[in-house]
Amino acid sequence: MPLCPMRLAFLSCEWYKFARQIKVNMTTQRSVPVYLNLLRIRFPVGAVTSIAHRLSGVLLFLSLPVLIYLLDLSLQSPEDFEKALSYINNCWFEAGLVLIIWSFMHHLLSGIRFLLIDIDKGVTLAIARRSAWLVNLCAPVLALACLWWIL
């Protein structure tokens, strides 16, 4: 059927009604809750472990250039090696280092937990919750132990 002006007008009228209906639906008949109070949503401990695994992964990715720079510096010459050591012993840098090592420990421990779960070890809810607590608590403790020992 060729598109004569009359038909075009009819079509646009239909289109208008259709668009209007969508608009009405969107404004008045919306029944989904849109407001979520984040403070009232309780995260299960496994979810905390999981999201922290992602967060720590992103942090580790971001810290890559810093770590490579330190490695580069430490291998150049004895003077640069001393310079790298003095960077590490700087208190501001150390604060960042705590974060990096904590991220590393958490990523390592929760990674091991995920791998174990992948091969069907510790899948039941009770054990999975306990191992999640273990990972969340051991990571900062190990990170501090690591700093205390090495630096």
Next chain:
Amino acid sequence: MSRPTHGLRDWLLQRLTAVYLGIFLVYLLAHFMLQPQHTYQQWHDWVTQPARVIAMALFILAVLVHGWVGMRDVVLDYVHAISLRLTILSLIGLSLIGCGLWSLRVLIQAST
């Protein structure tokens, strides 16, 4: 979106690299626990021992693969606007390649 995806392959790569990264890093940590203090010469010799250079080169490769799959998954989950997503993904890819080349140069420079 007609590009074939390789979900299972990436899943497996992520886990294989994870195992290697984990073993190497625990080894590294154990070394630093047993010998916290280094002089420059000790450190240089330790890093440039041939077997360790190869292990480190593999480690760098594993970091690149593991970092790429992980960061890509995070971006795909949280960034939905296509242009922004592509921009971030290419920045991540480029910086990973840059990090890889840089650390490879560090290793080669130190051992020659």
